[in-house]
Amino acid sequence: MTDKADVIVIGGGIIGSAITYYLSQERVKVSLVERGDIASGTSGACDGNILAIDKMPGYDSQLTLKSQKLLDELVESVDYDLEYAQRGSVLVVEDEQQEPVARDWFTRQKEAGLPMRYLAGREVFEDEPLLARDVIGLVECASDASLNPMALVYGLVEASRSIGAMIRPFTEVTRILQDSTGAVCGVNTTRGMMSANQVVLAAGVWTPALAIAVGVIVPIKPRKGHILVAEQSPRPARRKVQEFGYLLTKFGGTEGRRVEAEMDRHGIAMVFEPTEHGNFLIGSSREFVGFDRRCNHHVLELMARRALRFFPTMRDIHIIRSYAGLRPHTPDHLPIVSPVPAVPGLYIAAGHEGDGIGLAPITGKLMSEMIAGEPTSIATEPLKLDRFDS
Amino acid sequence: MEDDTIVCRCEEVTVEEIRKAIREGAVDVTGVKRRTRAGMGLCQGRTCEKIVTQVLARELQKPLSAFKQATVQAPVQPITFNLLAKASHD
Ligand SMILES: Cc1cc2nc3c(=O)[nH]c(=O)nc-3n(C[C@H](O)[C@H](O)[C@H](O)COP(=O)(O)OP(=O)(O)OC[C@H]3O[C@@H](n4cnc5c(N)ncnc54)[C@H](O)[C@@H]3O)c2cc1C
Numbered sequence: 001m002t003d004k005a006d007v008i009v010i011g012g013g014i015i016g017s018a019i020t021y022y023l024s025q026e027r028v029k030v031s032l033v034e035r036g037d038i039a040s041g042t043s044g045a046c047d048g049n050i051l052a053i054d055k056m057p058g059y060d061s062q063l064t065l066k067s068q069k070l071l072d073e074l075v076e077s078v079d080y081d082l083e084y085a086q087r088g089s090v091l092v093v094e095d096e097q098q099e100p101v102a103r104d105w106f107t108r109q110k111e112a113g114l115p116m117r118y119l120a121g122r123e124v125f126e127d128e129p130l131l132a133r134d135v136i137g138l139v140e141c142a143s144d145a146s147l148n149p150m151a152l153v154y155g156l157v158e159a160s161r162s163i164g165a166m167i168r169p170f171t172e173v174t175r176i177l178q179d180s181t182g183a184v185c186g187v188n189t190t191r192g193m194m195s196a197n198q199v200v201l202a203a204g205v206w207t208p209a210l211a212i213a214v215g216v217i218v219p220i221k222p223r224k225g226h227i228l229v230a231e232q233s234p235r236p237a238r239r240k241v242q243e244f245g246y247l248l249t250k251f252g253g254t255e256g257r258r259v260e261a262e263m264d265r266h267g268i269a270m271v272f273e274p275t276e277h278g279n280f281l282i283g284s285s286r287e288f289v290g291f292d293r294r295c296n297h298h299v300l301e302l303m304a305r306r307a308l309r310f311f312p313t314m315r316d317i318h319i320i321r322s323y324a325g326l327r328p329h330t331p332d333h334l335p336i337v338s339p340v341p342a343v344p345g346l347y348i349a350a351g352h353e354g355d356g357i358g359l360a361p362i363t364g365k366l367m368s369e370m371i372a373g374e375p376t377s378i379a380t381e382p383l384k385l386d387r388f389d390s
Numbered sequence: 391m392e393d394d395t396i397v398c399r400c401e402e403v404t405v406e407e408i409r410k411a412i413r414e415g416a417v418d419v420t421g422v423k424r425r426t427r428a429g430m431g432l433c434q435g436r437t438c439e440k441i442v443t444q445v446l447a448r449e450l451q452k453p454l455s456a457f458k459q460a461t462v463q464a465p466v467q468p469i470t471f472n473l474l475a476k477a478s479h480d
Binding site: 169297 | 401416418425430432463464465475477
């Protein structure tokens, strides 16, 4: 295969496909290289929430809001049924101990510009009548949305292909190639060499392995998560519901949640998401247990138990399937969207942890701006790879 | 098979939708499933997997034996939340 492009994007997940899309829009000649089928990595084993409510107020939530705006445009312009629904989302406050923390979170998000509401007492059950009777509050963010993440990947890939991008599935990159000055000049793959002066590494949790071969250390670790898929049934809730404790399992620190050590050990927190198909998904778990993507039955049991704590009426609904995926985790919870100073022409876009679907549009946009040398839509200092130096 | 023949009854996926998924790059049952939801419903593909495989074989001009079964994901049989949750107390 002789193949010459302006930019090679490694990784056909949500991040690589968003980058391919935004670059192609700018008439850049892109080749997207994926070792398996498109969306066969983490982006094919996740959930499709586009949330601002669970982002750290500040840069993190601003980044998400920018991404949501871009997503609104994508929903219009991409010719694919993305199953997009903007119903808002709520965090459930379990007890008095959590209440001050939850109120503080609400206030800070509101100040950061999110459309927030705090519901207490009877309002809670007017909003979601089937919640366990002992919960005491809800924090709502009205702009939160959800979609089918795989449909977004396929939609972006097909849209890119239609405007000239080369899509190369079942092609594994074995090495990033450098010229005598150390600058990027292409990649070696299982189907031959491909040349380009710019390479974007968007291989999710598999990014560090390719980077280290060119002497670049990328601090991304796989943080495993499980999902239970329920059958079609009357809905336990009308929109996305997460326990407030989810923030604790996400950002660390387990104070403030009265659960058994077993739940904390596997990072179990209830996440409920209705789909457009009349059924729902239940998450979540969070743990560092390597690259194994098989389900751990014990974790699934704990997740079912946690779901029943918030939605007792789920007890007789059937679970029809389960799956697990690997979130690309970075030490400070922000992704890496950055040039690699030591290797001219090399860029990294990975490490989106549990937010890659929501952050894909802004990531694709920023990467296309960086490569074009244009001013970026939002400051990119917090996303630079060298923030981990020292 | 007619274009509008329903292959996956749980998720109401037609032959034409499966052919489209194959045109867009699906090469196996899992790839069709990710793109169309065929096999994602209550029966988890027990009814439609054979037909999906036949469509794949015909469109890609390969023998049926070239296709592996889709990976079976737990639970093998549907189980209620209550039963699954109870298991963790044992
Ligand atoms: C259970 C779970 C629930 C989640 N829920 C949400 C949610 O609700 N909302 C949200 O925003 N995010 C969610 N996430 C996070 C989201 O799934 C990830 O952040 C996102 O999918 C990461 O996308 P990616 O493109 O970086 O990685 P991937 O999708 O893994 O893509 C990387 C690709 O690179 C390929 N690759 C690797 N090595 C090579 C190589 N050498 N050559 C060629 N290709 C290669 C892989 O095959 C893979 O397809 C969830 C994650 C999990 C696990």
